[in-house]
Amino acid sequence: MSAASQLRSDDMTPKIGDLAVYPAQGVAEFTAIESKEVMGRHMTFYVLKVLDSNKKIMIPLEKLESVGLRQVIDTDEVADVYGILRARDVNISDETWVRRYRSYDEKMKTGSIHEIAEVLRDLNLRKLDKELSFGERRMLDTARRLIIQELSIAKSASKEAVEEEIDHIFN
Numbered sequence: 001m002s003a004a005s006q007l008r009s010d011d012m013t014p015k016i017g018d019l020a021v022y023p024a025q026g027v028a029e030f031t032a033i034e035s036k037e038v039m040g041r042h043m044t045f046y047v048l049k050v051l052d053s054n055k056k057i058m059i060p061l062e063k064l065e066s067v068g069l070r071q072v073i074d075t076d077e078v079a080d081v082y083g084i085l086r087a088r089d090v091n092i093s094d095e096t097w098v099r100r101y102r103s104y105d106e107k108m109k110t111g112s113i114h115e116i117a118e119v120l121r122d123l124n125l126r127k128l129d130k131e132l133s134f135g136e137r138r139m140l141d142t143a144r145r146l147i148i149q150e151l152s153i154a155k156s157a158s159k160e161a162v163e164e165e166i167d168h169i170f171n
Helices: 061-066 075-086 097-110 113-129 134-155 159-170
Strands: 019-022 026-038 041-050 056-060
Touching (some): 019 041, 041 061, 097 113
Antiparallel strands (some): 026 041, 041 056
């Protein structure tokens, strides 16, 4: 994994082995370029493998810039993410769980690690006061998984080490 390079924003032409973050899926590695015929039309796709699920994603070449791929954060941004997770002077919404869920879901779909960190923090803080709905618990697990995965790559640390740091923040 450390041999894979990160997709650079100034070079949107990925190479096999490059890493990028795919919104709501997590860190993925470019594994191949494939051509297929789709509905009578010849198309070329980038093939990505999501690292923690081995899910295969195929992105048409012409859609690469519009799907929301971004590079893995650099070490300078790691402190920002931890700052968001540690913040306690935040306003936790009193909306119904359905409205909160929609709001959190919108943040998750952006693919922004900062937005996902806010979801992780807010749900962890909410769970101290009230029981989370089933959907919120699932979203908490997803946000946690995405944050741990990207931070471990950005810091070149094990997932277990990052998981311990996050547990320490919220315990």
